[in-house]
Amino acid sequence: MSVPQRLSILTLGVADLAVSTSFYESLGWRRSGSSMDAITMFQLEGSVLALYQREALAEDAQVPAEGTGFRGVTMALNCADATEVDAVFAEWVAAGAMPQVEPHRAFWGGYSSYVADPDGHLWEIAHNPYSEIGPDGRLILRPPVA
Amino acid sequence: MSVPQRLSILTLGVADLAVSTSFYESLGWRRSGSSMDAITMFQLEGSVLALYQREALAEDAQVPAEGTGFRGVTMALNCADATEVDAVFAEWVAAGAMPQVEPHRAFWGGYSSYVADPDGHLWEIAHNPYSEIGPDGRLILRPPVA
Numbered sequence: 001m002s003v004p005q006r007l008s009i010l011t012l013g014v015a016d017l018a019v020s021t022s023f024y025e026s027l028g029w030r031r032s033g034s035s036m037d038a039i040t041m042f043q044l045e046g047s048v049l050a051l052y053q054r055e056a057l058a059e060d061a062q063v064p065a066e067g068t069g070f071r072g073v074t075m076a077l078n079c080a081d082a083t084e085v086d087a088v089f090a091e092w093v094a095a096g097a098m099p100q101v102e103p104h105r106a107f108w109g110g111y112s113s114y115v116a117d118p119d120g121h122l123w124e125i126a127h128n129p130y131s132e133i134g135p136d137g138r139l140i141l142r143p144p145v146a
Numbered sequence: 147m148s149v150p151q152r153l154s155i156l157t158l159g160v161a162d163l164a165v166s167t168s169f170y171e172s173l174g175w176r177r178s179g180s181s182m183d184a185i186t187m188f189q190l191e192g193s194v195l196a197l198y199q200r201e202a203l204a205e206d207a208q209v210p211a212e213g214t215g216f217r218g219v220t221m222a223l224n225c226a227d228a229t230e231v232d233a234v235f236a237e238w239v240a241a242g243a244m245p246q247v248e249p250h251r252a253f254w255g256g257y258s259s260y261v262a263d264p265d266g267h268l269w270e271i272a273h274n275p276y277s278e279i280g281p282d283g284r285l286i287l288r289p290p291v292a
Contacts, residue, residue: 003173003237006191006223008285009270010156013218027149033288034277043287045152046192058216061260061268062247069213070204072159072265077152091149101208114207119218122207124155131180139154141189142179 007047010075013054014119020051023118026095045137054119074114076124078131078139082111089113089125097123153193156221159200160265166197169264172241191283200265220260222270224277224285228257235259235271243269 014020021040025031032041032048040051058065079085085103092115093099100114100122112126132140160166167186171177178187178194186197204211225231231249238261239245246260246268258272278286 003175003234004191004223004225004283005175005188006283007156007193007195007221008224008279009222010153011220011222013216013220029149029151030290032290041287042151043290044193045150046284047153047190048285048287049153054216054218057218057220060258061220061270063216063268065216067213067215067217070159070200070209070211071213071217071219072200072203073217073219073267074157074159074203074207075153076155076157077150078154079150088149095149112206121219122209124207133154137150137152138192139194141187141194144176144178144189 009041009048009050011050011052011057012117012119012121013057014051015054016118017051017053020118023096024049024051027091071121074122074124076126078133079125079127080133082127085111085113085125085127089115092123092125155187155194155196157196157198157203158263158265158267159203160197161200162264163197163199166264169242170195170197173237217267220268220270222272224279225271225273226279228273231257231259231271231273235261238269238271 029042032043035041042049055065079088089103097115097117100116103113106112110126110128114122114124116122134140175188178189181187188195201211225234235249243261243263246262249259252258256272256274260268260270262268280286
């Protein structure tokens with residue numbers, strides 16, 4: 001067998017589950033009935049975002065919870081065009097996200113911006129003219145190289 | 147409008163792009179033709195995983211690249227049953243992943259394990275008997291609560 005080429009759930013460690021849940025709900029996102037007292041889950045287009053108390057997440061992975069600075073991880077939310085980037089960026093900021101990088105033409109030919117959620121998790125809101133967004137909202141890359 | 151309930155790309159900051167790319171390829175994953183010299187991309191079942199040099203990723207988000215300890219982020223790869231968890235865990239370890247938590251019955255009723263990739267990014271390899279995996283490999287949560 002081989003390893004499924006798959007990311008089932010991305011879990012973000014958060015300081016206050018109620019605050020972070022409210023934040024994502026204020027984007028208009030609706031949490032799944034699979035959520036429980038200790039974990040909030042959102043069915044995304046193609047994957048799942050979960051929010052879980054940061055120390056509990058560290059304990060689950062059996063690593064020390066201490067950590068500072070850049071996490072080496074970013075999430076991207078791709079939009080159909082620059083206009084949608086501007087609008088989605090504004091919605092995140094209106095929901096209380098910190099505007100990290102204002103929407104701008106990026107060196108790679110796209111249109112990009114960054115916001116940070118209440119725990120500092122970084123989301124890039126971007127349009128990439130070289131990648132198609134399918135009817136189900138999924139980003140469609142080019143097929144694997146031969 | 148509302149914000150699409152969407153994660154388009156998860157990007158992991160890595161120390162050595164060639165090493166990390168080889169690692170994920172050794173899982174049997176095939177990189178997309180959308181990859182470039184500076185970024186490796188994998189079309190996942192429902193989303194996209196990207197690998198990008200850590201300092202470059204920090205620069206893109208205009209944050210300092212320094213950071214240590216727990217990142218507050220984990221990825222999950224859900225399997226059909228405990229037997230598949232054991233097999234997939236073994237494949238990651240055979241590919242060079244660090245076994246972080248051996249497969250075990252978890253308190254929440256599932257079967258869970260953790261591995262770390264070459265940069266310490268934590269992947270949970272798990273079976274959750276309460277969540278269905280659809281024919282396209284996506285995890286299907288319960289619908290939103292009313």
